[in-house]
Amino acid sequence: MxxxxxxxxxxxxxxxxxxxxxxxxxxxxxxxxxxxxxxESLAIIEFLDEKYPDETPLLPKSLLDRTNVRAIALTIASGIQPIQNLGVLNYYSSDGDKKKEWANHFITKGFEALEVMLQRTHGKFCVGDEITMADICIPPQVYNAKRFDVDMSRFPIISKINEELEKIEAFKKAHPSSQPDAVN
Structure with a gap:
């Protein structure tokens, strides 16, 4: 409850x-x-995963896979996402076009690095074929990328993973547009 x-x-x-x-x-x-x-989102995700375990934990058993999952999740949560927070954008400029250009630039730069990381680790999802904590970080960031007109055709792995995640009911329910306070 x-x-x-x-x-x-x-x-x-x-x-x-x-x-x-x-x-x-x-x-x-x-x-x-x-x-x-x-x-902090990642700390909360790990807490919930450990407190309410199921047959597919969000952190893999393999030390190498767990490290890759955390690296991908942190790249998004600490490297890409904070630069487009409203506080940062509002401090940077009051001009909507400048804010959009800023966010587009930094999301694109972050996605360039993320795409390279995923070349080494991805299967159907970020690290192999099971959903992990890294995958939970993808849809909100892709949503923001689209909001700021990032050219997602440059990021085929990220896009493919996001498409796979969008098919899953839990991800549909968690999508920003599905939230009770969604603004259309």
Whole structure:
């Protein structure tokens, strides 16, 4: 059982004192379990994977595969995604076209590196043929890439993995456009 609390990405930058008590950096997401706040997407994903294990863990048993999964996930979560956060974009410029150009540039640069990484590791998904934590990071970033007019034809591996993920019900439900606070 969980309670979903929606926070407008436009309003959360006000960083209320109440929210800063559970997440001192003021970022999203935060998951509170047994009155313990957990912050940062990848840490939350690992926590949930270990707390609620199933037959296909999000981190493979092989040390090399686990390392590759974490490297891919961190490339996205730490290298590509933060540069297009609203706070960064708004600090950079108030001009919508400049923000779009900025985000396009850095997503493209990050995807160039990611595409090379995936050449060594991919199967049907990022690392082989099982869904991993790395795969969870792909759809939101591809969604943003499209939002900022990144030429996805330059990234066939990323695109193919994303297409495979879009066929899976859990990924359909998690898509940004499927969220209760989606803005069309």
């Amino acid at each position: 969980y309670v979903l609390i929606l926070i407008s990405k436009y309003k959360y930058f006000k960083r209320s004192p109440e929210y800063l008590k559970i997440n001192p950096n003021g970022f999203l997401p935060t998951l509170v379990i047994d009155d313990q706040p957990l912050n």
